[in-house]
Amino acid sequence: MxxxxxxxxxxxxxxxxxxxxxxEKSHDAKEILKKIYTHTGKARIIGITGAPGSGKSSLVxxxxxxxxxxxxxxxxxxxxxxxxxxxxAILGDRIRMQDLALDEGVFIRSMGxxxxxxxxxxxxxxxxxxxxxxxxxxxxxxxxxxGQSEIDIAKLADIVLLVMVPGMGxxxxxxxxxxxxxxxxxxxxxxxxxxxxxxxTEIETALGLCFEKKELKPPVIxxxxxxxxxxxxxxxxxxxxxEYLTKKDYLKIKRTNRIxxxxxxLLTESVLNNIMTTYSEKIEFxxxxxxxxxxxxxxxxxxIIKEKSL
Amino acid sequence: MxxxxxxxxxxxKPGLDGHDRGAKVIARAxxxxxxxxxxxxxxxxxxxxxxxxxxxxxNVIGLSILSGxxxxxxxxxxxxxxxxxxxxxxxxxxxxxxxEDILGLKEAGIxxxxxxxxxxxxxxxFIKTHVK
Numbered sequence: 001m002x003x004x005x006x007x008x009x010x011x012x013x014x015x016x017x018x019x020x021x022x023x024e025k026s027h028d029a030k031e032i033l034k035k036i037y038t039h040t041g042k043a044r045i046i047g048i049t050g051a052p053g054s055g056k057s058s059l060v061x062x063x064x065x066x067x068x069x070x071x072x073x074x075x076x077x078x079x080x081x082x083x084x085x086x087x088x089a090i091l092g093d094r095i096r097m098q099d100l101a102l103d104e105g106v107f108i109r110s111m112g113x114x115x116x117x118x119x120x121x122x123x124x125x126x127x128x129x130x131x132x133x134x135x136x137x138x139x140x141x142x143x144x145x146x147g148q149s150e151i152d153i154a155k156l157a158d159i160v161l162l163v164m165v166p167g168m169g170x171x172x173x174x175x176x177x178x179x180x181x182x183x184x185x186x187x188x189x190x191x192x193x194x195x196x197x198x199x200x201t202e203i204e205t206a207l208g209l210c211f212e213k214k215e216l217k218p219p220v221i222x223x224x225x226x227x228x229x230x231x232x233x234x235x236x237x238x239x240x241x242x243e244y245l246t247k248k249d250y251l252k253i254k255r256t257n258r259i260x261x262x263x264x265x266l267l268t269e270s271v272l273n274n275i276m277t278t279y280s281e282k283i284e285f286x287x288x289x290x291x292x293x294x295x296x297x298x299x300x301x302x303x304i305i306k307e308k309s310l
Numbered sequence: 311m312x313x314x315x316x317x318x319x320x321x322x323k324p325g326l327d328g329h330d331r332g333a334k335v336i337a338r339a340x341x342x343x344x345x346x347x348x349x350x351x352x353x354x355x356x357x358x359x360x361x362x363x364x365x366x367x368x369n370v371i372g373l374s375i376l377s378g379x380x381x382x383x384x385x386x387x388x389x390x391x392x393x394x395x396x397x398x399x400x401x402x403x404x405x406x407x408x409x410e411d412i413l414g415l416k417e418a419g420i421x422x423x424x425x426x427x428x429x430x431x432x433x434x435x436f437i438k439t440h441v442k
Contacts, residue, residue, distance in 0.1 A: 012364060012365055013364055013394070013395075013396070015365075016364055016365050016366065016367035017367055019367065020318075020367045023316075024315050082346075083341065083342075086341070086342050086343065086344045087316070087344040088340065088341035088342055088343060088344045088345050088346065088347070089341060089346045089347065090337055090338070090341050090347050090349055091346060091347065091348045091349065092348075092349045092351075094348060094349075094350045094351070094362065095349065095350060095351035098350065098351060098353075098354070098358065101350075101354075101358040101361050101362050102355075102357055102358055102361055107365055108362075108365055108366075109365060109366060110348050110366055112316075112346050114316075
């Protein structure tokens with residue numbers, strides 16, 4: 001079990017190899033994850049999401065640098081889209097993070113979504129555990145460039161930064177459901193552009209409408225990532241929010257929900273796999289019947305469930 | 311489809327030349343053949359390239375170089391990979407590299423050198439044959 005020890009000691013090659021095993025859904029990966037799980041839960045997981053080109057990678061780069069100056073160890077997972085047609089991907093987030101490549105206290109991994117549609121890849125969740133167990137203080141997870149409803153990051157991160165840029169729509173965009181609801185901190189990047197102040201006002205107004213009942217409204221921070229403007233303030237805001245989340249038990253609730261979802265997800269996957277392998281012929285038979293309209297899909301599913309419970 | 315092993319390739323430009331058109335064409339071609347391509351942009355040091363390759367756990371490093379410094383930079387990448395016990399990573403190269411330098415680079419450990427005019431399909435085939 002050399003791998004486990006090496007990962008726990010922060011050996012980068014071993015961390016990298018383990019993440020590959022996770023991406024390949026290897027059985028070995030699962031066994032190792034079981035063993036390192038007790039070492040997880042220490043890192044602060046920060047999600048960074050927003051539209052393509054809103055500056056997520058540059059923001060991650062600057063955030064990491066400030067956290068490094070405080071001597072924190074940083075794990076970064078940067079997700080870019082996998083082609084649904086060829087399965088290939090161009091993972092280009094590192095272009096904005098070149099200075100971090102040789103920093104001893106930083107580990108960066110690029111991932112393709114590989115078929116997942118919620119802004120992350122399936123392997124992200126377990127890769128974050130690996131980085132957590134390896135002793136990272138912060139894990140920054142950059143999603144693919146998202147639209148309006150890719151909200152998987154809210155299931156994984158302790159704090160979600162929603163990155164927005166001026167000029168992407170009117171105030172109705174700010175009150176729409178979906179991605180606007182998962183931001184714990186709103187980052188208005190490229191805030192030297194026209195319309196930044198108006199966007200801040202619109203978001204603050206929208207948040208005022210949604211969050212009246214909560215004690216803490218999500219803060220709105222203006223940044224210019226490429227110039228480093230606003231990043232110190234952002235890091236302070238993250239720290240303040242962290243204190244608040246831990247003091248009020250909100251973090252515990254978030255993490256409990258996350259772990260519950262994970263167990264339910266694993267159960268669903270395993271039960272479904274089990275049914276699909278045991279009843280594949282029966283299912284095909286029922287499919288044929290349903291195609292001929294001799295049975296309806298609802299009854300077909302019920303037949304399988306009944307057989308299963310016998 | 312989504313569960314199969316994927317070939318991961320790092321496309322990097324070592325040294326000081328500022329032309330990445332070729333590297334982007336290759337990155338795109340490899341993407342279209344189903345590979346995951348990590349593209350890191352211009353002006354990478356051999357140290358950055360090797361560290362990135364390790365963290366990204368790539369099978370292949372493709373080095374695009376047009377500056378003329380290939381005889382220094384390419385063997386340096388190989389040497390650093392050896393120091394990190396990562397010589398299992400296949401290293402290929404492309405760009406403006408004179409015929410008479412190719413043999414020396416291969417002796418240094420570059421698996422293949424693809425000069426201008428090479429069809430991208432040839433590079434894809436080479437990678438698919440040589441990655442275990």
